[in-house]
Amino acid sequence: MSKRFTIITYGCQMNRYDSETITGYLTAEGYEPGDDPEGADLILLNTCSIRDRAEQKVFSQLGRLRKLKKKNPNLKIGVCGCFATREGERIAKRNGDVDLIFGTQNISKLPEMLRGIEAGRVCDTETVEPDFSELAPIRRSCGPSAYVSIARGCDNFCSFCVVPYTRGPEWSKPSALIVEEIEAAVREGFREIHLLGQNVNSYGKKTEGEPTFGGLLRRLDEAQGLERIRFMTSNPQDCGEDMIGAMAECKKVCEHLHLPVQSGSDEVLRRMERGYTAEEYLAKMALYRERVPGGAITSDIIVGFPGETDADFEDTLRVLKESRYDNIYLFKYSPRPGTPADGMAGQVADEAKDERFRAVQQLQREISEELHRGLEGSVVEVMVEGPLREKAGNSPGGGESGGGLLQISAPRRYMGRSRANHRVHFHFEGPPPQIGEMVEVEVLRGSVSNLGGVALPQGAVLEERAT
Ligand code: SF4
Missing domain, CATH: 3.40.50.12160 (Methylthiotransferase, N-terminal domain)
Structure with missing residues (x-):
C-alpha cells in the first residue's frame, strides 16, 4: 500500500x-x-x-x-x-x-x-544554486492560474527583509525551461500563468544569454494556448521602459502592476535600503499609467518602520493619495531577527503603529471604493474561479458594502478575476461556466473589495463591438 x-x-x-x-x-x-x-x-x-x-x-x-x-x-x-x-x-x-x-x-x-x-x-538547509537542469515534477493544485517560478532568491537586502538570508542570492531560471514549464501547464489546461520571483523584474540581469524581464514577457506572449500572464513581485528599482513597454505591447500580459512602495518618506526608504525615492517611484507609476491606460496598480506598505516620524508617515499618506492604488497589502513593521532593521534605533511604539495602520487602511478603503465605483457600467473580461461561497443576503451587484440591485440564488453566482485583478462576483444564466473559462461581465456595482455584476450572454459584447 x-x-x-x-x-x-x-x-x-x-x-x-x-x-x-x-x-x-x-x-x-x-x-x-x-x-x-x-x-x-x-x-x-x-x-x-x-x-x-x-x-x-x-x-x-x-x-x-x-x-x-x-x-x-x-x-x-x-x-x-x-x-x-x-x-x-x-x-x-x-x-x-x-x-x-x-x-x-x-x-x-x-x-x-x-x-x-x-x-x-x-x-x-545548505544554500546552494537551485537545480535548473530539468523541469521539476510539479503537481499543480486545481487552477485556474498556474504558478511558474522564474527566479529564486534576492540580492537586494532591504533592511527589514529575511528573504536574502533564507532564499539566498538571486538565480534566474533558464528561459527555455520557463517556456517548457508553461507549455506543460497549458497542455494541462491552464490558460493563465502567474510568474513568481522575489524580484521578478530583475530577471536575467546577471545571467548572460538570457533576456531581460521585458524580453521574457515578449517571448511568453507568443505561447500558444495561453491567454493571460501575471507576475509578482516587481521592485520599483528595476521597473522602467523595458518592463512597462512590454506590459503595454504584450496582449497576454494583464493590466495590473503590483509595485510595492513600502513608505512615502525618502528618509525611511533610505533606511529600508529600497534604492529609490518617493518621486522616482511616482514617476514610474506615471509612466505605467501613460503606457497602460486603465491599468490597476497595487502596492505593499509598512507602517511603523524604525525611526518613522509623524512627518514621515504624512509622506506615506501623500504618496497613497497620489498613487490611488486599487488595493494595498498593509503591514505593521515587525522586527525580523538577523536583519539590519532589527537593531535600529527608534523602534516605533505599538500604539503609534496601530494608529497609523488604521489611518492608512481607512484612506485606502475610500480610494478603493471610489475606483471600483468608477467601473460601474463597464464590461470586464473575467476568468471564472468557481461558484461564489458567500454569506446569504448579499446581492450580485454588491460586494461587502451590500447592494440590493438583484436578488439571485446562490447556485447561479460565481466569482473570478478581471484582467486588472479585480475580484468579480457575478450572476451567470445557463449551464454553469467551467473553472478557467473567460466570460464578459457587466459591472453593476463596485465596492471596497470587489466588483459585482452579471455575465453577458456569449457573443453579446462582440456583437456590440461589431456594430
Ligand atoms: S523586500 Fe523584496 S526586494 Fe527587498 S530583500 Fe526582500 S525579497 Fe528582496
Whole structure:
C-alpha cells in the first residue's frame, strides 16, 4: 500500500509553488496526497519566516503533531521552507520528533532525503544554486492560474527583509525551461500563468544569454494556448521602459502592476535600503499609467518602520493619495531577527503603529471604493474561479458594502478575476461556466473589495463591438 502525505503550507505564492513541486517529487516516489493529517505517513510543514506570526504558528503546529506521533510512531514529520532554512538547528533542538528538515534550495534532493529518514533524522538547509537542469515534477493544485517560478532568491537586502538570508542570492531560471514549464501547464489546461520571483523584474540581469524581464514577457506572449500572464513581485528599482513597454505591447500580459512602495518618506526608504525615492517611484507609476491606460496598480506598505516620524508617515499618506492604488497589502513593521532593521534605533511604539495602520487602511478603503465605483457600467473580461461561497443576503451587484440591485440564488453566482485583478462576483444564466473559462461581465456595482455584476450572454459584447 502506498504511503500518504499531507503538506501544510504557510505564507506566500512562492511557498505554494514550492509545495506543488514537493508534491510532484513525493508522488513520483510513490506517495499519495491526502488532506487528513490523522491518516498520513508523512506530514510536511512548508514554512515562511517573513512574518513573526507564521513562525509562531509552526511551533504550535509541531506541538499538535507531537500528539499525533505518539499515537502513530511510524509517522514522519518534516519542516521545510524559509523558516527551516534559517532556523533548522533551533527546530531540531526544540523538536526531537522532527525527522526531516530542509531548506528552499534543497527540494530536488527530496528523493534521497526520504530514503535517509528511514535511518534517522535528515537536516539539509545548505544554500546552494537551485537545480535548473530539468523541469521539476510539479503537481499543480486545481487552477485556474498556474504558478511558474522564474527566479529564486534576492540580492537586494532591504533592511527589514529575511528573504536574502533564507532564499539566498538571486538565480534566474533558464528561459527555455520557463517556456517548457508553461507549455506543460497549458497542455494541462491552464490558460493563465502567474510568474513568481522575489524580484521578478530583475530577471536575467546577471545571467548572460538570457533576456531581460521585458524580453521574457515578449517571448511568453507568443505561447500558444495561453491567454493571460501575471507576475509578482516587481521592485520599483528595476521597473522602467523595458518592463512597462512590454506590459503595454504584450496582449497576454494583464493590466495590473503590483509595485510595492513600502513608505512615502525618502528618509525611511533610505533606511529600508529600497534604492529609490518617493518621486522616482511616482514617476514610474506615471509612466505605467501613460503606457497602460486603465491599468490597476497595487502596492505593499509598512507602517511603523524604525525611526518613522509623524512627518514621515504624512509622506506615506501623500504618496497613497497620489498613487490611488486599487488595493494595498498593509503591514505593521515587525522586527525580523538577523536583519539590519532589527537593531535600529527608534523602534516605533505599538500604539503609534496601530494608529497609523488604521489611518492608512481607512484612506485606502475610500480610494478603493471610489475606483471600483468608477467601473460601474463597464464590461470586464473575467476568468471564472468557481461558484461564489458567500454569506446569504448579499446581492450580485454588491460586494461587502451590500447592494440590493438583484436578488439571485446562490447556485447561479460565481466569482473570478478581471484582467486588472479585480475580484468579480457575478450572476451567470445557463449551464454553469467551467473553472478557467473567460466570460464578459457587466459591472453593476463596485465596492471596497470587489466588483459585482452579471455575465453577458456569449457573443453579446462582440456583437456590440461589431456594430
Ligand atoms: S526586494 Fe523584496 S525579497 Fe528582496 S530583500 Fe527587498 S523586500 Fe526582500
